[in-house]
Amino acid sequence: MTTAPADLGQSVTAPPVAGDAASAMPPPRVYRHRWATRIWHWTNAVTLLVMIMSGLMIFNAYPRLHWGAYGAINDPAWMEIRSTATDGYLRVGSVEVKTTGVLGHWQNEAGETKRWAFPSWATIPSGYSLADGRRWHLFFAWVLAISMTLYMLWSLFSGHIRRDLHVTRGEWSPSHLWHDIKEHARLRFPTGEAAARYNVLQKLAYISVIFVLLPLMILTGLAMSPGFNAAAPWILDLLGGRQSARSLHFLAMLGLIAFFVVHMVMVLLAGPINEVRSMLTGWFTLPQAKPAKGDGA
């Protein structure tokens, strides 16, 4: 490995080649992810999984969401998971769908019917325990916040933000954005040297997770703490009250799950072995353009 920290797309071990020679030469590799990115990525993967699953456990204790400062069983909720003796329901606003088997009314491993909102396979612990869900959530909140802070500082000072995540003027142009969206929609991904760097949609996805969703998660989490409310009441004013913070916390969680799903799909489409290996070792093999099949690419 290189001794000096490498940037995305640097340290190419073999020059990129084109044409007929490509099949004869080993595909070029680049040192794509530095140590901090790799450590943070996997720490975050475990931490967010634990946070989401223990968070769903906590949600199960009161499966309703409100806007404003207060909100309890007699107050209007904009979202609710409820059950009757025979069925589970998810209601968002005035739209209600039956969710029997998945939400509100489902069978556990032992075949017993349970009527908590999220099923046991989605929660930590798998059995109902608000106290234990909180223990996990409130411990891993520290892991999330500390690793997040360290990674942001490293990203800032190592140039990761400026060099790899910064969206250039050219990339902001509507024609460039539209071109990338079209290429993604056709499942045509960058190859060769272009694959060594993040494309604009990748940058926007990572930026929205690192600089929007995760900080929002931490801020809304802090806003639910009565002790922290005394220390920093302005957070409540900013978010519109504690129950609004709880709703935003839930919505940001859905945003992270949406990112995770897209992330998984993209890894699978882009070559899972190469992608996972690059996040373990740092080294990424540049995908080569497939032989043209008359599409002129």
Next chain:
Amino acid sequence: MSQLIVNRRSLIGSIAALPFLSGCDALNANPEFRKILSMGETMHQHSQRALMNRDTLAPEFTRADLSPTFRANGSRMGDGPNYAAHVATGFRDWRVRVSGLVNKPLALSMADIRALPQRTQITRHDCVEGWSAIGEWQGARLAPILAAAQLKDSAKFLVFRCADKIGGVPYYESIDLIDALHPQTILAWQLNRQALPVANGAPLRLRIERQLGYKQAKFIESIDAVASLDGIGAGKGGYWEDRIDYEWYAGI
């Protein structure tokens, strides 16, 4: 038919999550791992205390912000014929004992409580379950009561013993002196300008506004000043703390 599809879907979910989940359940049951998890609580307590002063107030609201109904939760009734008799006589003979590590033990009637220095505050009550209700509380400030009882230097915690039982066991809670002496800490006898309803802990409940609802002991019979929580209940400082491992520091 839809049942079939749903079962298959939850089966797929089960298979995908199973190894991770059974690992988490095993860790959850491991006492050493639980000790590590519990470090989170200690870190929250110390960082929150470092970020504010002893007297930093919890946010207060106006009457326009009140919840239309203030939800009662947990025990909605004191235990036994003794408590029922107190309800029947309007708590005329109710006494709150202040004892333990004090130089002057007290036995306060409700008339005494009402004659002590008062505080009125509109605050948000947050249940550990996730819901919140805003109510207007009036009560006697705890700090002057503790001054009158003359706390000994060895006193580090207050233990509140309650007239309600859950599963046959009396409820209790405890706080440290930082919260005991906080200006918003009161023994509330009024909610929303009415006598405290039985369901909310009549005649008297604790308000410590920087912590969650289960710390707000209801039906208070006695306040004991102690040096340590060891030997009280299971030693974790409260009914729920002892039984299901809720955090003793509930500012989170």
